Amino acid sequence: AQSVSQHNHHVILSEAASLELGCNYSYGGTVNLFWYVQYPGQHLQLLLKYFSGDPLVKGIKGFEAEFIKSKFSFNLRKPSVQWSDTAEYFCAVNGHDKIIFGKGTRLHILP
Amino acid sequence: GAGVSQSPRYKVAKRGQDVALRCDPISGHVSLFWYQQALGQGPEFLTYFQNEAQLDKSGLPSDRFFAERPEGSVSTLKIQRTQQEDSAVYLCASSLALAGVPDTQYFGPGTRLTVL
Incomplete structure (x- = not known):
């Protein structure tokens, strides 16, 4: 079955620290991968995506x-x-149509 | 329009009531998706339309849930005889591409449904 696993549910960092949020997926075919972000009080926005080509993807x-x-x-x-x-970050995988989301990681940045 | 819009933004229903949630996709977007996001969880797929055709409704949790997109633009998600476990944020997304073509989905602000 398709699934997405995000390793950290809640991350707290100080400003200027480096960030890495883990995401693993399980999918049998060609995958398209996404990171979406949800800032407080706002709707889901695309951060970056991978469809094909260079595996290192730069986003906003x-x-x-x-x-x-x-x-x-x-x-x-x-x-x-x-x-x-500071926001909630969702990793997601899409095979043909629907997107399968991870449970999300809440990131809190201390000023 | 500039983005996906949903109405109402908030809905409180008594258990057993029927509710209807509306989604206006981005103009010209062929595909439309509904997701359910419970508190502390990621969005979960409910159903998907390509134009007016409902191609996948495998995520609808029960036969109390029904979605339609009769003219291939605006969509309505209806929940009959609401239960407390239906409380969640219902998200709508649209994309330009046809089925099977990878594309970005653009999300609306969601409707927060609370069933008392």
């Missing part, structure tokens, strides 16, 4: 993610976080 606001096929992983990274990055 300085975020990047690397698709490692052999590890079934798509970890999200940012070298230096800001207070405004």
Whole structure:
């Protein structure tokens, strides 16, 4: 069955710290991978996506993610976080149509 | 429009009432999706339309849930005889692509349903 696992449910960092959020997926076919972000009081927004090509994907606001096929992983990274990055982050996989989401990681950045 | 819109944003229903949730997708988007997001969880797929055709309804939790998109644009998710376990945020998303073509889904703000 298709599934997405996010390793950390709640992460607390200080500003300027480096960030890595883990994501592993289980899917039998060609995958399309996403990270969505939900800022407080706002709706889900696409942070970045991987469909094909270069496995290192750059998204908005300085975020990047690397698709490692052999590890079934798509970890999200940012070298230096800001207070405004406080949000909930969802890793997701899409085979044909519907998106399968992970349970999310709440990121709290201390000013 | 500029984005996906949903109404109402908040709905409180007494147990046993019927509710209808509306989604206006981005103009021209062929595909429309409904998801349910329970507190502390990620969104879970409910159903999917390509134009007016409902191609997948495997995620609907019971026959009390019904969705339609009669003219291939606006969609309504109806829940009959609501139960407390139906309390969740209901998200609508749309995308430009046809079935089987990878594409980004754009999400609306959601409708928060509380069943008392």
